[in-house]
Amino acid sequence: MPSAPRTPSVREQFERLLGRACAIVARAPGRVNLIGEHTDYNDGFVFPMALEHCTWVAAAPRSDGQVRAVATDLPDDRSWPVADWPRERLPHWTAYVAGVAALLRARAPRFGGADVLVTSTVPVGSGLSSSAALEVSTAAALAALADVTLAPTELADLARRAEHEYAGVPCGIMDQYISVLGQAGAALLLDCRSRTWEHVPLALPGHTVVIVNSGVRHKLASGEYAARQQQCQAAVAHFRRLRPEVRALRDVTPAEVAAEAARLDATVAARARHVVTENERTQAAAAALRRGNLTEFGRLMCASHASLRDDYQVSCRELDLLVEIIGAVSGVRGVRMTGGGFGGCVVALAETDSVSHIEAALRERYEAAGNGPAALILSRPGAGAAVEYRG
Ligand code: ADP
Ligand code: MG
Numbered sequence: 005m006p007s008a009p010r011t012p013s014v015r016e017q018f019e020r021l022l023g024r025a026c027a028i029v030a031r032a033p034g035r036v037n038l039i040g041e042h043t044d045y046n047d048g049f050v051f052p053m054a055l056e057h058c059t060w061v062a063a064a065p066r067s068d069g070q071v072r073a074v075a076t077d078l079p080d081d082r083s084w085p086v087a088d089w090p091r092e093r094l095p096h097w098t099a100y101v102a103g104v105a106a107l108l109r110a111r112a113p114r115f116g117g118a119d120v121l122v123t124s125t126v127p128v129g130s131g132l133s134s135s136a137a138l139e140v141s142t143a144a145a146l147a148a149l150a151d152v153t154l155a156p157t158e159l160a161d162l163a164r165r166a167e168h169e170y171a172g173v174p175c176g177i178m179d180q181y182i183s184v185l186g187q188a189g190a191a192l193l194l195d196c197r198s199r200t201w202e203h204v205p206l207a208l209p210g211h212t213v214v215i216v217n218s219g220v221r222h223k224l225a226s227g228e229y230a231a232r233q234q235q236c237q238a239a240v241a242h243f244r245r246l247r248p249e250v251r252a253l254r255d256v257t258p259a260e261v262a263a264e265a266a267r268l269d270a271t272v273a274a275r276a277r278h279v280v281t282e283n284e285r286t287q288a289a290a291a292a293l294r295r296g297n298l299t300e301f302g303r304l305m306c307a308s309h310a311s312l313r314d315d316y317q318v319s320c321r322e323l324d325l326l327v328e329i330i331g332a333v334s335g336v337r338g339v340r341m342t343g344g345g346f347g348g349c350v351v352a353l354a355e356t357d358s359v360s361h362i363e364a365a366l367r368e369r370y371e372a373a374g375n376g377p378a379a380l381i382l383s384r385p386g387a388g389a390a391v392e393y394r395g
Contacts, residue, residue: 015393018062018121021074025395026062026121030144032389033058034126034137035182036215036351037342038191039308040286042316044176046236046279047197047252049286052178053206053213053385054186059124059137060392061145066117073101075122086117089170097122100135103166104142108150115150127381130217131343135171136179139163144389157199159389160184186388193290197254204290206385211298211337212359214352215381216330216366218322221347228318229344232275239276242268253279278315282308302338302353306331309340309350318345322375326350329369333361349381 018026033054040050066072074081075097082098084090087109089102101120109115120142126134140163147154154162160180167173167180177199182192190203206213236253243250243260250256258280265273285304292300309327313319319327323341327350330339335358342351354362359382366378 014060014062014121014123017076017123018064018119021076021121022064022072022119024064024119026119026393027064027395028145028148028391029060029062029393030141030148030389030391031058031060032137032140032144032183033186033386034132034134035179035186036132036213036349036383037178038213038351038353039289039305039340040282041308041312041340041342042232042318042344043254043279043282043286044178044196045233046283047254048279048283050176050178050194050196051191051204051286051290052182052194053191054182054388055126055132055381055383056386057125057127057132057137057381057383058386059122059126059134059141061138061141062121062393063118063145063149065149066119068117070117071101071105071120072118073098073120073122077122077124077128086115091170095171097138099171100138100166101142103170104139104163105146106170107162107165108143108146108152112150112152115146115152118146118149120145127217127379129221130219131348132215132381133179133183135167135173135175136163136183139166140180140183140389142166144391148391148394156184156388157181182388184388186386188387189385191290191293191385193287197252202290204293206293207296208298208353210356211353212356212382213384214330214354214359214362215342215349215383216326216352216362217349217379217381218326218347219376219379220320220322222320225344225346228346232316232318235272235275236279238272239268239279242272254283256280258284274315274317278311281311281315285311298337298353302336305338305340305351305353312341312345316345320346322347323350325370325373325375326366326378329365330354330362333358333365336362 335355339352
């Protein structure tokens with residue numbers, strides 16, 4: 005459920021678990037991508053909104069060059085020298101904290117370490133970007149502790165580098181940018197090539213953004229993502245032979261993909277078709293929202309799902325079933341898988357009055373059919389990262 009301000013309890017938890025008072029509390033949100041999936045690494049457009057669900061990081065300075073990190077949601081707290089995180093510990097949640105601390109130390113050599121407490125209301129590992137919420141909240145807290153002022157994009161870039169270089173996840177820019185740039189009441193149309201953005205008011209009279217967590221995460225995901233990136237590159241190589249100025253699928257139109265489909269490998273053609281049509285849908289969705297046309301926005305969400313399922317083939321049985329069940333509820337404008345795929349969440353735009361019908365339909369048709377619980381997550385568009393407390 006949307007979280008109330010939690011700074012007081014975060015300070016208490018810090019004192020209880022680390023035995024001293026904290027000096028800083030920072031907060032950063034998770035996100036849901038409304039439309040624009042697998043477009044980021046093709047230099048395209050994404051359209052996420054920040055959630056009210058956040059990760060909080062409380063911190064106090066140390067002078068012995070150590071970082072100690074404790075999380076209330078995951079076991080296994082650890083200490084390490086700030087500039088020297090033992091990488092053989094991968095994969096471990098402290099990788100994200102360690103990356104941020106080391107990168108900050110490189111900018112602020114006087115940063116002498118910290119005690120860190122992490123607590124969160126973002127579901128972990130469900131495609132709502134708990135990883136970016138962790139990196140960005142850590143970066144905001146430790147920058148404040150080290151007295152380093154970072155511009156919003158510097159904060160996002162530092163957080164993203166931590167994910168790349170320490171957690172070993174080659175993510176695009178979306179998650180960290182929206183976690184920093186989120187605005188209450190707005191979604192973010194982000195151009196992943198120019199790194200420019202526009203806040204689009206998300207006025208949804210009588211409607212609600214409904215997220216449903218499938219609770220599944222299929223193991224094949226990371227290998228499949230790498231294969232998709234290679235297929236996109238193969239498509240770019242083909243179109244560049246025709247038009248040397250093509251640098252990414254961003255530069256290719258749906259008409260061009262249709263015209264060349266017979267000369268492309270069938271799988272590569274389908275992957276390219278998803279990306280180029282998704283870029284168009286994403287911009288059209290932002291435009292529909294500006295006009296207040298929620299029916300059109302919902303139609304584009306459904307088309308996005310079909311394209312991800314059929315052309316990009318990153319959906320799975322559970323996500324398709326959720327989309328089918330939710331899409332059949334009266335008052336639902338649109339529904340699609342969100343995030344990388346092969347599990348995680350679906351996102352729907354629905355009349356607020358239909359939320360209880362969605363819950364009932366999930367119980368009757370998803371859970372009763374032997375699938376795990378489908379958890380509903382409701383959030384208005386939330387604000388980006390902020391320092392909430394300075395002692
Ligand atoms: P997502 O970003 O979709 O939630 P990821 O696999 O990218 O999923 O990131 C999840 C990882 O981030 C976790 O396995 C953990 O290492 C780290 N993480 C996220 N939230 C927390 C938290 N509240 N406390 C500790 N580690 C966290
Ligand atoms: Mg993540």
